[in-house]
Amino acid sequence: MHTRTDPAWWRNAVIYQVYVRSFADANGDGVGDLEGVRSRLTYLADLGADAIWFTPWYPSPMADGGYDVADYRDIEPRFGSLEQAERLITEARDLGLRTIVDIVPNHLSSVHPWFEEALADGPGSPARERFWFRPGRGKNGDEMPTHWVSSFSGDTWTRTVNPDGSPGEWYLHLFTPQQPDLNWSNTQVRAEHEDVLRFWFDRGVAGVRIDSAAMPVKDPLLPEVPARPGPGEHPFIDRDELHDIYRGWRAVADSYDDERILVGELWLDDARRFARYLRPDEMHTAFNFDFMTRPWEAKELRASIETTLAAHEPVHAPATWVLSNHDVTRPVTRYGRSDSSFAFAAKRFGTPSDPKLGHRRARAAALLTAALPGSLYIYQGDELGLPEVEDIPLDKLQDPMHFRSGGVDPGRDGCRVPLPWTTANTGAGEGAHAEPWLPPPAIWPGLSVEAQQHDPQSMLALYREMLRLRRSETDLENDQLSWLAASSGVIAFRRGTQFACVVNLGAEATPLPDQARLLLASGPLDGDQVPPDTAVWLHLPMVKIEE
Structure with a gap:
């Protein structure tokens, strides 16, 4: 098995995903923070992780859980400081835990200085060329430039207002209006992101996870989405020009003595197109979402395994295996449903689930994924067998997917409820004085780390033994x-x-x-x-x- 000092560690690493504001709260304000993570580094090392992937920890208005980034070179004040992040990276490395940070190349926050400058400078300015500003269609420009549909439901264009109060240009946002899309045809956009990579690599970060990695490049003609787009024909997904961008990123990563890795978030159905991102001069690995979305059926899961391994083999890249993340219904709940597959469009309130069945299947799924060749990602709380929290009061929900669906989609908050560490608190962490930013359910204390710590039959005990064996079994070294x-x-x-x-x-x-x-x-x-x-x-x- 590759060791924690092996330069090829990433080929079969166990990578633990930390959603910072829900992991551990050290200062008691109800929001997780970096000091909370530092206090739990030994827990993660003892669990058997090789690396920690942090979802965005940068300053953000939190219109989309931190994926609306206002400054890539600092830390969200509610989470801590840049100095604390640097200390965390160092202390984690001393325990054999590498750090992976999240980069969001498709868009920025609407309060980022670049976008504020673009709004202030007006049409035709160089500042606007970093984004997708366009005049509207129709007689008075009242129609959106395209009818593209947002990943979060709804429209993808918002109209600006000129300084004199008259209606202005429209700007593109494939997610929320608070997340204007960047124009990757602009050389400043490309240079800025490469510099951001260097900023974090210089601070000891071992890799970056690339959010929505297939979406940053758009067809400059802005055509409508074809009914059946062929390979490379979609106007904003999987454009061929992306590969040159990621070759540039790989060159930055390869300029460091210690290996720095690129991990792509790629939601692509075409396995061959997926594998192109994993060629030797592009990304090291990419998330395999096909397996995660399949139902609990032998035929389906085996087909996914075969397809995944076959796609990775020609480019000699390791597969990745994941059961959930901060966007997806937790496996304990998902596998207890009559339809145990996952699709964002199918999420609805009131979908029944058998918790005992789901728990049993989630335990089996953990052993299945951990036995497959490649790297393994674990979303925080899955090692505790946490279910999706589906009774969050409506007035507490924060996820834009819920609101932009008109309230039909429950959103992703159910898998983001703060972790339970002890049987005595509400889930935020020791010393908490404020209520957690999302309310924990009544069952949380019984699922806490403290409750499972010494129970040999617990989900936590299963994960610890599973990861211990995964590291010690020499047969699991190969692909x-x-x-x-x-x-x-x-x-x-x-x-x-x-x-x-x-x-x-x-x-x-x-x-x-x-x-x-x-x-x-x-x-x-x-x-x-x-x-x-x-x-x-x-x-x-x-x-x-x-x-």
Whole structure:
């Protein structure tokens, strides 16, 4: 297994995602902060993480949870200071934990100095060329330049007002109006982002996660979205010009002695187009969302694994495996539903879920993903088996996805509720005096780290043992996977010479392979039978490999 000092650490690293304002609150104001993270670094190291990915920690009005960045070279005051971030990066590295920060190239905050300058300078100014300002269509310019639909629902253009009070140009925002899109045809935009990379790499950051990585470049003609866009034909997704940008970023990363990595957030259905971003002179890895969105069915998950590994093999890049993140319904809830797949458009209030079924499947899914070749991402709280919080009072919801859907979509706040650390508090952290920024449910104390710490049957205990074995099993060092013969509803594969994983997603129990020695199980076995919704890690001698 790659060690924490290995330059190839990222190829099969365990990376823990920290959503700062919900992780740990050190000063008791109800919002998580960097000092709270520092106080829990030992917890993350003991869990078995190799790196920490921080969602944006920069100054922000929080119109979109920090993804509306006002200053890339500082820290949001509610989270702490730049000095505290530098200390955190150093102390984490001393514990063997590398730091990955989030970069958002598609847009900035509407209070960023660049956008304020663009509004002040008016039409035709160089400041406006950094963004997508356009006159409106129609007789009086009252119509939006395009009818593109926002990722958050609704329109993608907002009209400005001229200094004399008359209606002005429109500006593009693929997300909220508080997130104006940048124009990557502008050389200043490109130079600024490369300099931001250097700023954080110089402070010891080991990598960057690139938000909405397939979206920054737009077709300058601003055509409407075709009914069936061909490869590279979408006006604002997966444009071919992106690759030159990321080659520039890779050159910046490669200029450092210690390896700095680029991780892309790429929501692309075309596996071949996806793999192009992972060529040796572009990104190191990219998130594999296909697996996360599939239902809890053996055929579906196996197909996703096969497609993912096949796409990565030609470019010699490692796959990534993830069950959730700060945008997605938590697996304990998702896997307890009759439709256990995930799609943003399908999120609705009142969708029922069986918590016991979901918990059992989430434990099995953890073992499945951790046994696959490549790197593993863990979203904070999944190691505690936290469910999606679906009864947040409506007046407490903050996510723009909820409001821009007209209140139909519950939004993403349900997976962002502050973590429970002890059985005695409300979820914000020791010494909390203010209510957490999102209210925790009544079940939180029973799911806290303190409640699970010494329970050998807890989700936390499962994750700790799983990650310990993942690090110690030499068979998990390579990128190879061989399928084993298995009945319908069962996923079974071998890694190396003796490690094997069997996951029963069917309705009936399945027997353990002959001569198998059990290493770890996600739930109780029935003699030599693996019950439904259970996964096992095994040592077994060589057996017939599926043709």
